[in-house]
Amino acid sequence: MGSLIFVAKETEGAEPRVAASPDTVKKMKALGFDVVVEAGAGYASRIPDAEFEKMGSRVGSGSDAASADVVLKVRRPTATELAGYKPGAIVLGVMDPYGNDEALQAMAAAGVSAFAMELMPRITRAQSMDVLSSQANLAGYQAVIDAASEYDRAMPMMMTAAGTVPAAKVFVMGAGVAGLQAIATARRLGAVVSATDVRPAAKEQVASLGAKFIAVEDEEFKAAETAAGYAKPMSAEYQAKQAALVAEHIAEQDIVITTALIPGRPAPRLVSREMLKAMKPGSVAVDLAVERGGNIEGAVAGEVVEVEGVKVIGHLNVAGRIAASASLLYAKNLVTFLETMVSKETKTLDLNIEDELVKATMLTHGGKVVHPNFGGSKEG
Template sequence: MLTIGVLKEPGFEPRVSLNPDIAAALVKSNIKVVAETGAGERAFAGDPVYTAAGVALASRQEVLAQSDILLSINAPAAEDCRQMKKGAVLIGVYQPLFNQKLMQEWAVSGLTIFSLDTLPRTTRAQAMDVLSSQANIAGYKAVLVAAAAYPRYFPMFMTAAGSIPPAKALILGAGVAGLQAIATARRLGAVVEVFDTRPAVKEEVMSLGARFVEVEGAADASKAGGYAVEQSEDFQQRQKAKIAEHVAKADIVITTAQIPGRQAPVLITTDMIDSMKPGSVIVDLAAVTGGNTSLTRNNETVVHKGISIIGNSSLAATLPADASKLYGKNVHNFLKILLDKESNLVLNFGDDLVKGACIVHGGEVVNERVAQLLAAPAQG
């Protein structure tokens, strides 16, 4: 019988990679699920709920030793990897384009590594797209964090004491996080403007009641698998001028722009921040890869001349119950393409999703982009 293990995440991570409902579905499919004691506590899923779902509880060492497939959102420690079964499969979100050396170390260990953040952004992959499910939460929470830090109302108020104008929000990036941020800011009553390099998102932005800010001449992103692409120097200069114009008028700015495997583009300079009104708030969701502002610091709030710059790329984890539920569904859908009808592990590398998410297999780094990054220093 196939055994799937669920590891408890590090102290900074309250989510769990498999919630009890999904675990119960796997158990019904004749799969043994074993979870590290306390794995779901911070996601409001205690051990008794897992036990009721048919999950066996065990120590971390026992989970590592027993499991054919291990689930861990964050990268396990080197000592954990040494205790795993030979040929075990590890599934999580490991940012391999930034952690190439770790991927190389894992290759030596003989593990098979799937990192779900490298899945192709295709229609078929949507049901297992952890980036989208977690970004949706992050976009929602970013606006709530901004509202809590902003010293004024979001909506317009007309009272006997006078009128309060609505907050002006600027969203940079209309991907999943940006679209949810638009919807949330509009629900709270803000006037919303949106910038994105992809003209194709204009209709969706406008359908949410926001104004789309356009800069002509953007590089075609239609073949980038749903990700952002680097832009020409000329476009970047025109983009910078347009963004500066709108940042100066904004009370709230939510930034979401990231390029896989690269530092986040700096879209908001210190001069732009200086042009904002005191009390304005920037929430930077790209903080973990350097941030979209020149002053962003990951996991910190920087106050510059009365403007708060909140760097947080982990907002999804601040709603751990629902974030874990959605992540677990993504994982379950991914497992369906790794297992046959009898719940046996079958790695079909002819499947573009299996191939796209696989980073390490057979003692080698098999992901082309990661392998190229590892080889790059030797070529220089």
């Protein structure tokens, strides 16, 4: 009998996504694993139990986790879930480790080897395992769909016999994965799109999608990209110049979408109440960073609120709003990473703690928190 993989049904935060798809079950079977999917795990992602069974998995219950060598999750396991895992089990999920030391200690105490998928390094080899990118891509798309549904006018320009409807003006702040997809989606819907970012490399990408780039392009701007490809904090002087330019630009927009997140920090404040006040009544703003405190002043996590006459959309778990697509991509990220932990020869689990992907993502192992960013020692 091969090692057992358990796919959990998510219990926290009304999470509709699931950590496996029929495709990835087929792949895991081919890798030599037995697979048990908790009953109803894929239901909210439009994957009935029968679809998993067709690919050779067994449909089980939460108690099956006790014999699993690998547990696949979307969100970090709760204390109750952890109590049902066997020591030494490999647990893959989005662990949200920043500021959650107690939860990390609990995973260490349970003796599991927990991996935070969101810490996957942004290197070529790991692109297909990058959950931040796969989920942000869909969040960027969904942000535009959510904005369009709250916006009480049409997005594209329409020339009709009864007159012309002007195109909506959409401004995207932050041209990372989510921002670029938001630009592309707003363009497909026929909006006039502009965007801003503190990374010089973003200018070209924004232009290639047919949007106008808005930024103060001084010397500091030209030097502003960190090695990891994330934006780095800018000086107060630069921020003031950029804020003035943005404030002037926002006043002309119908829809603003903010996507700025720096891992492990509170989200930077990009849009103030003053800026919202300058927008036309009935404008819409979407805050994709609301889970980390938000980019928009007045945004409320999990709600659509009116701030200074602007509808501010603060949905949580935006990728989960299109769970049927998000789960398929997330599941593929997981199985691709899991494959690196399997010996091709023996078709058994073979965890190499020297692998750079393992070093970057492993939070707990052997009863301890091992990740250097979260209190673990740097010794291998």
